[in-house]
Every structure is written in C-alpha cells, then in structure tokens.
Amino acid sequence: MLTKAEITSQYILDTVAPIFNQNGYAATSLKDITEATGLTKGAIYGNFENKERLAIEAFRFTVKKLLMEISKHMSQSDSPKQKLFLLSDFYRNYYDYSKRLGGCPILNIGVDANNQNALLLKKVRQVIEKIQDKIAALIEDGIEVRELSSEINAMHYAKRIDSMLQGAIFMTYTMNDDFYLKDSADQIDQMIIEEMSY
Amino acid sequence: MLTKAEITSQYILDTVAPIFNQNGYAATSLKDITEATGLTKGAIYGNFENKERLAIEAFRFTVKKLLMEISKHMSQSDSPKQKLFLLSDFYRNYYDYSKRLGGCPILNIGVDANNQNALLLKKVRQVIEKIQDKIAALIEDGIEVRELSSEINAMHYAKRIDSMLQGAIFMTYTMNDDFYLKDSADQIDQMIIEEMSY
DNA sequence: ATTATTATATACCTATTGGTATATTTTTAT
DNA sequence: ATAAAAATATACCAATAGGTATATAATAAT
Numbered sequence: 001m002l003t004k005a006e007i008t009s010q011y012i013l014d015t016v017a018p019i020f021n022q023n024g025y026a027a028t029s030l031k032d033i034t035e036a037t038g039l040t041k042g043a044i045y046g047n048f049e050n051k052e053r054l055a056i057e058a059f060r061f062t063v064k065k066l067l068m069e070i071s072k073h074m075s076q077s078d079s080p081k082q083k084l085f086l087l088s089d090f091y092r093n094y095y096d097y098s099k100r101l102g103g104c105p106i107l108n109i110g111v112d113a114n115n116q117n118a119l120l121l122k123k124v125r126q127v128i129e130k131i132q133d134k135i136a137a138l139i140e141d142g143i144e145v146r147e148l149s150s151e152i153n154a155m156h157y158a159k160r161i162d163s164m165l166q167g168a169i170f171m172t173y174t175m176n177d178d179f180y181l182k183d184s185a186d187q188i189d190q191m192i193i194e195e196m197s198y
Numbered sequence: 199m200l201t202k203a204e205i206t207s208q209y210i211l212d213t214v215a216p217i218f219n220q221n222g223y224a225a226t227s228l229k230d231i232t233e234a235t236g237l238t239k240g241a242i243y244g245n246f247e248n249k250e251r252l253a254i255e256a257f258r259f260t261v262k263k264l265l266m267e268i269s270k271h272m273s274q275s276d277s278p279k280q281k282l283f284l285l286s287d288f289y290r291n292y293y294d295y296s297k298r299l300g301g302c303p304i305l306n307i308g309v310d311a312n313n314q315n316a317l318l319l320k321k322v323r324q325v326i327e328k329i330q331d332k333i334a335a336l337i338e339d340g341i342e343v344r345e346l347s348s349e350i351n352a353m354h355y356a357k358r359i360d361s362m363l364q365g366a367i368f369m370t371y372t373m374n375d376d377f378y379l380k381d382s383a384d385q386i387d388q389m390i391i392e393e394m395s396y
Numbered sequence: 397a398t399t400a401t402t403a404t405a406t407a408c409c410t411a412t413t414g415g416t417a418t419a420t421t422t423t424t425a426t
Numbered sequence: 427a428t429a430a431a432a433a434t435a436t437a438c439c440a441a442t443a444g445g446t447a448t449a450t451a452a453t454a455a456t
Contacts (some may be wrong), residue, residue: 022312022313023224023313023314024222024224024225024310024314025225026221026222026224026225027222027223027224027225027314103312103313107309107368108309110368110371110372111305111306111309111310111368111371111372112222112309112310114220114301114371114372115220115221115301116221116222116225121372124372125372125373128369128372128373156381159369159377159378159381160381160382160385162369163362163365163366163368163369163378163381163382164361164362164365165365166365166368166369167361167362167363167364167365167366167368168361168365170305170308170309170361170364170365170368171326171357171360171361171364173309173312174308174309174312174319174322174323174326175323175326179357180357180361183354183357183358183361184358184361187358
C-alpha cells in the first residue's frame, strides 16, 4: 500500500515536471510550484530535500514516461528493422505528444543544465547514452538477423539518428513548425533503406 | 567619432553577451552583469532600458559576430556548391569557435526563450529564417549555374541542413563530444554530392 | 577654462528568492 | 477510539532580485 507521502510525491512530480521542463530550473520558482500543486512549502520540502532534488526527480519522472511511450510504440513489431522505422515514426507525432510533457525534456533540460547544474546535466547525459545504446543494440540485432548490412557501424548510426531527431525537435519547437520532425523521420527512413540495408 | 556611451554600450554587450548565452535570461542577474563589467547599475541602466532590452541587444551582438564569421569562411569560393561545402566545413570547428560566444546563441537562446520571452524568441526565429533564406538562395544559385540538380527543393534542403546542424550542436555541447558536428558535416557533404548534385 | 551636458556611482526601494523551525493537522497502527 | 508517527501548514528568515531617484563625476562644446 502506498503511503500518503508517496502519493503526494508522485502528485508533486506529475504537476511540477512540465513546469520545470518548460521554464528551466532557474526560472521556476517555489511560488510556481506551490501555486501549481496547491500545496505549501512545508509539503514540498517535506517530500523533497530542495529545489535541485525536485528538479532532478521531475526530469527522471518525465523521461520515464517518454521512454515507456517509445517502447510501447516500438513493440508493434519484433523485427529490428521495423522497430527502427517505428522509432522514426514515433517522432512524427512527437510535437503533439511532447507538448504534454512541457516540451522535450532531453533538449530543454540539456540546454538549461549546461554550465548551470552539473548534476542535472549528468542525468541528461545518462539518458542520451541509454537511448543511443538501445538504438545501437537494435541495429546490431538487425545485422544479426540479416535485415541490415554488416558493413555499418551500429553506434555511429545510433548517434546520427539521435542527433538528427534532436535537431528536428529543436527546430520544430523554435519555429513552431513540425515540418522538421516529419522531414527528419522521412530522412531517417531513407537512410535505413539506402545506407543501412543490403 | 564614437561617443562615450557608445563605447560603453559596446563594451557592456561584448562582456555580457556570453554570460546571457551561457546562463540564459532568468539565470543571469544584474549582479552577474555589474561584476563582469566592473560597472554599476547606474551605468548599465543608463545605457540599456532594462534587462530584457540588454538581453536582446546581446543576442543581436553575438549573432552578428557569428554570421560575419560564417560569411568570411564561405567567401573562400565563388561557386555555390563549394560555398555549401564551406558552410558544413565551418561547423566542423564550431565547437571551439562557439565556446568563445558562450555556446551557440541560436540553440541556447532559442530553447531558453521558448515559453519565457516572446520578444527574444521572435529574434531567434528571424535569425533562423535569415540563415535558411541564405542557404536556399545559395542552392538556387547552384541550380542556376548547373552545379546542383534542378529537381531539388532549395528551401526544403536548406531546412534540412539547418536542422541537422542544430542537432549536432546540441549533441556536441550536451555530450561534450564534437563527433556529432564532424559527422553531420560529413553527412551534409555526402548529401550535397549524392542527392543534390546531378 | 568654464559651462552645459552626458554618463556613472551611490543609496535606497519593494518584491521575491530558497529555505527552515515550529505549530498544527492528518494518517496509521494499535 | 486513542496514541504515536507522519505529513502539512504557518510564520518567519536573511539574501538577492530588478529597478530608480538623486548625487557626483567625467566629457564635450563654447
């Protein structure tokens, strides 16, 4: 059974995560947090050590949600190559989806934390590494089952795909135009077919 | 002849621009500004209306420097196609270069300003549009002199190149690894040769 | 050199910042 | 139902925020 504090903690994270994600760490005040949650500082500080700890937990909370959604989308196929297509396909609708999270947590917190919050930056790096490892593993699987060419460097392409997607996310948000996400998904698909396959 | 205030204004912008670029708008305090410049609030507010105005001018200052550096690098050739190669080549060393600016102003201020400062975001958008227009014009030139295929959509590829570069910049900074910039430059070169040329 | 103007420094303002000690209320286990 | 424990609210703190009125100093024109 969940204790009261656990329920409250989850509620705080659920409420506060999009705010941190949207505003950034420095631009999110304790007042923003208490107003959004309807709780007082006592309740916040009873559940989280300080603002930094709360921001870190909020980031983890959002990323967990995001990664689960991606996994779910990719589970539609068992073929590694098809899973790659499903990955790019997930990002076709990422603008709409990620708005609910307050934007892309990796992009927003990554830029925000750089030179500002070493701990938060470390968490972002870990998430990026995890994602790239997963993509690389998928490509390796694809090579093994002969869906993908054994000539290609898996991690190299994993980084390329990740980098292209992050660029598209940045451009889509900044220009408020999801052409970038749609187009980069197409570009990745083309790359899978023309460069990564036999 | 330059008036005292003009010299001081330029000095303030030169000193403060990298700070805003690194920290973001909210995380840069007037204290940061007075300490870095060695001036008092009186001097700052005598030259700039308020913090927002200063941030906007600082962004313009940095972007101007950056765009001039890119132009300079691209002036090494007159051929549109070669100019495109020079563009991607500029970004090969962009990590080192942009560190002096306090990071990439378009990425940093773009993310920072989103949902936070409408005026600043507008300025970022204008800069992005300007850059993409220039790249697209270059591609059109390339088509005209028959260096590039007339089949391609110039603005489409301009956006693609821009998006790929921004992604690489984000990844390079966040992971502290300029593989991403080097690789995306290679990828763009390959794209020019294999997709955009005859 | 003196004056008028411009630029900078000083001192101060209110509001807000993150954070905490303590009082009060709400849960939980008996 | 009651007591012990846990969770939340209240009231407060010092420090800092952006900004301004005014005094002082530096510059520019005569």
